[in-house]
């Protein structure tokens with residue numbers, strides 16, 4: 001049976017990096033692709049960033065591949081105007097994708113592309129496990145002429161399931177990141193993570209780190225981390241910071257997953273997307289680095305479809321292309337999207 005992949009190119013550089021990703025996927029396997037409008041492109045056509053039809057199509061697919069959304073055209077502070085990012089949040093929530101995995105493993109070929117010194121980043125191989133459907137992103141929001149609020153809520157159930165994902169992914173250690181010296185949600189987070197650890201994962205080391213301190217350690221000693229477990233907004237911020245360890249945010253892929261076997265419903269498909277945005281400043285110039293998109297396609301193959309050898313083939317091709325000198329502008333070189341794509345395809349075995 002051919003796997004059905006819904007593709008959401010979105011906005012800005014999105015379409016430019018989606019096309020080569022599909023070329024890459026077609027080289028490693030046989031898939032059925034179904035493309036839909038999403039984000040700003042969907043606002044222009046339908047007045048909303050995510051239509052019911054597109055959400056339904058995603059639900060019926062085996063995996064969803066997303067490029068990027070947003071752009072100055074849709075930037076607004078008007079609380080009633082539609083925003084492209086609402087599509088992304090609606091999709092994550094609508095598919096129950098509470099577990100966001102962001103692996104950060106700088107490739108030796110790129111050690112010198114990072115603003116951090118080689119000695120600091122050498123050996124770094126960490127995974128950010130970010131809670132994706134709760135917290136301040138999804139709490140009640142209010143706005144008057146002179147004040148605004150965003151409520152941050154977490155339930156024990158939400159904390160426990162993401163903590164379980166983190167412990168299962170850990171080889172040696174989970175660093176649970178919170179702000180327990182200030183926030184009530186963080187104190188609950190800490191308790192629930194500790195209890196689950198004691199009950200089910202005593203063989204994994206657990207440390208609790210305050211988020212400000214974690215931000216510092218991430219730059220000072222990134223190689224000391226194994227799995228970083230954290231709530232929605234802290235994970236958003238720390239993963240952009242962690243991206244610079246790999247040399248460029250143009251290198252970081254992500255996977256968003258729900259429950260593998262939810263009790264009542266059929267399994268929801270995973271969502272795979274690069275961590276970077278739609279880069280409107282370089283859109284349409286053929287300069288976008290497609291590598292995070294390719295690595296996201298690899299995560300789709302591995303976590304979304306269970307195609308491990310195809311996934312590693314893509315990852316190795318990216319590594320070999322970089323080792324042979326491929327550098328896009330964000331990595332200090334001048335290879336455009338097309339050249340980067342050819343370099344990776346040529347290295348596919």
Ligand code: IPM
Pocket residue numbers: 085088089236275
């Ligand atoms: C990310 C992005 C999104 C987020 C935005 C675009 C809503 O920054 O995936 O990290 O904040 O989750």
Ligand code: MG
Pocket residue numbers: 236237240
């Ligand atoms: Mg972000």
